[in-house]
Structures are given as C-alpha cells and as structure tokens.
Amino acid sequence: ETGVTQSPTHLIKTRGQQVTLRCSSQSGHNTVSWYQQALGQGPQFIFQYYREEENGRGNFPPRFSGLQFPNYSSELNVNALELDDSALYLCASSLVGDSVESPLHFGNGTRLTVT
Amino acid sequence: AQKITQTQPGMFVQEKEAVTLDCTYDTSDQSYGLFWYKQPSSGEMIFLIYQGSYDEQNATEGRYSLNFQKARKSANLVISASQLGDSAMYFCAMRGPSGGSYIPTFGRGTSLIVHP
Numbered sequence: 001e002t003g004v005t006q007s008p009t010h011l012i013k014t015r016g017q018q019v020t021l022r023c024s025s026q027s028g029h030n031t032v033s034w035y036q037q038a039l040g041q042g043p044q045f046i047f048q049y050y051r052e053e054e055n056g057r058g059n060f061p062p063r064f065s066g067l068q069f070p071n072y073s074s075e076l077n078v079n080a081l082e083l084d085d086s087a088l089y090l091c092a093s094s095l096v097g098d099s100v101e102s103p104l105h106f107g108n109g110t111r112l113t114v115t
Numbered sequence: 116a117q118k119i120t121q122t123q124p125g126m127f128v129q130e131k132e133a134v135t136l137d138c139t140y141d142t143s144d145q146s147y148g149l150f151w152y153k154q155p156s157s158g159e160m161i162f163l164i165y166q167g168s169y170d171e172q173n174a175t176e177g178r179y180s181l182n183f184q185k186a187r188k189s190a191n192l193v194i195s196a197s198q199l200g201d202s203a204m205y206f207c208a209m210r211g212p213s214g215g216s217y218i219p220t221f222g223r224g225t226s227l228i229v230h231p
Contacts, residue, residue: 033219042119042206042221043160056218088158100148100210100217101167106160 006091006107013114018079021110023091025072032074033104034066035090043090049074078112086114117142119207119222126227128197135182136192136225138207144168147211149190151181154204154224163205166190197229 005024013019025032031050035043045058049068063079072093078085088111092104118141128134140149151163166174166181174181182191190209194201204224210217 035221040223042208042223045218045220048218058218090158090160092160100146100212101165102148102210102217103150103162103165104152104160104219105162106152109158111158 004091004093004105004107006089006110008110009108010111011113013081013112015081015083015114017081018077019081019112021076021078021089021091021112023074023076023093023107025074025091025093026095026105029093029095029105030072031094031102032068032072033092033094034074034076035092036060036085037088037090037109039087046076081114083114086112088112117144117147117209117211117218117220119209119220121207121222121225123225124223126225128194128227128229130199130229130231131196133193133195134197134227136194136205136207136227138190138192138222140188140190140207140209142188142209142211144211147209148217149181149183150208150210150219151179151190151192152206152208152221153201154206156203160206164192194227199229199231202227202229 033048034046037043048056068074088109090109092106094102147168149166153161164176180193207222
C-alpha cells in the first residue's frame with residue numbers, strides 16, 4: 001500500500017511569484033485535503049476535494065486554489081505569494097470520503113519559504 | 116464553529132512513565148469525531164487514535180488511550196510506558212459537520228519530551 005507522497009519537499013520562492021505543490025493520495029482514498037502549518041502552530045485547513053469537486057474551504061483567500069485529478073492526486077496552487085505564506089503545507093487523504101470518523105493520512109509536507 | 120484547545124505548550128516525562136496530554140473542544144454538533152495525531156521533527160502527521168461522539172467506551176490503541184469526558188468536552192490522550200521515540204508534537208483534532216462537509220479543526224499542539 002502506497003502512502004501519501006508530496007513534492008517537492010522544499011521550495012524557495014520570491015514574493016509575488018506563483019507556486020504549485022503536488023500530492024499523490026494513498027491508494028484507494030478518494031478525498032484529499034490541504035493544510036497550512038505555520039511554525040509553532042497547528043495545521044490550518046485550506047480546502048478539501050472529494051471526487052474532483054471542492055466540498056469544503058477554510059478561511060483562505062481565492063489566490064489559494066486547487067485541483068483533484070481522476071486518479072485522486074491533487075495540486076495546491078498559490079498565486080501572488082506573500083511572506084506570510086511561508087509554512088509547511090500538508091496534504092492528507094482519507095478512505096471513507098467525507099465523514100466524522102475518517103482519519104486523515106498525511107504526507108511529509110512541502111516546506112515553502114517566501115523571500 | 117468548532118474549537119480545539121490544548122493548554123500545555125510543553126510536557127516532560129520520564130521514560131517508562133505514563134503521561135496525559137490535555138485537550139478540550141467546543142462544538143454545537145451532536146455528531147463529531149475526535150482524533151490525536153503525532154508529528155515528529157520530520158514533519159509527517161501520524162494518526163494515533165479516534166473517538167466518536169456516540170462511543171460510550173474510551174478508545175484504546177496499544178499504549179495510547181483517549182480519556183473521553185463528553186459532559187466536560189474533554190478528550191485527553193494518555194500514553195502509557197513512554198518511550199524515547201514518543202518525543203514529538205501531539206495535536207488534538209475534531210471533525211464535525213460544517214457547511215455540509217466535515218472540516219477538521221486542529222489545536223495548537225503539545226510538545227512532549229521523553230527523558231531517559
């Protein structure tokens with residue numbers, strides 16, 4: 001069974017640039033969600049995709065957007081990067097779709113630094 | 116709105132001793148799930164244990180148990196027989212219906228250090 005994989009592991013970008021982060025879900029999982037984790041904080045929910053449709057969004061501006069593909073892999077795109085976007089970005093997948101009892105299976109994250 | 120509070124920024128425990136990490140939550144939902152995750156310095160979040168709001172018995176998974184007190188809205192994690200490899204950040208989280216989807220909410224975490 002393949003776990004959740006994220007790429008790249010580290011990334012350095014300049015303010016104003018755009019970035020795309022990628023995630024491959026765990027085999028058989030049809031729901032993927034993205035999180036931003038600033039240093040010393042808990043993960044903050046960005047959005048969730050279920051069967052290629054966004055079905056939940058946290059308090060993040062529209063310059064944070066995403067996609068889920070038919071093979072359940074996913075992308076997080078961030079436009080017009082700001083210094084405060086520097087964080088660990090975590091992707092998680094879950095098996096049972098959207099429910100209270102679905103544990104999240106996380107990847108190792110992408111560390112984004114904006115200078 | 117859902118809220119998770121972890122009041123212990125850091126905890127220390129001697130190897131082989133038990134430790135309790137506190138978590139309180141706030142929600143108006145009747146159906147919700149409570150989770151604990153471990154985050155080592157490598158960054159990956161590892162699922163430890165789950166408790167459903169309707170479960171009458173406390174969840175257990177190996178050395179991990181969840182002390183669920185629904186009336187007090189608390190979901191403390193108990194780690195028995197601590198090991199050096201337990202040193203990590205621990206996050207309490209919940210999922211409940213919010214606008215039609217089960218958006219997870221995380222606490223700020225507790226840093227656990229296990230001393231030899």
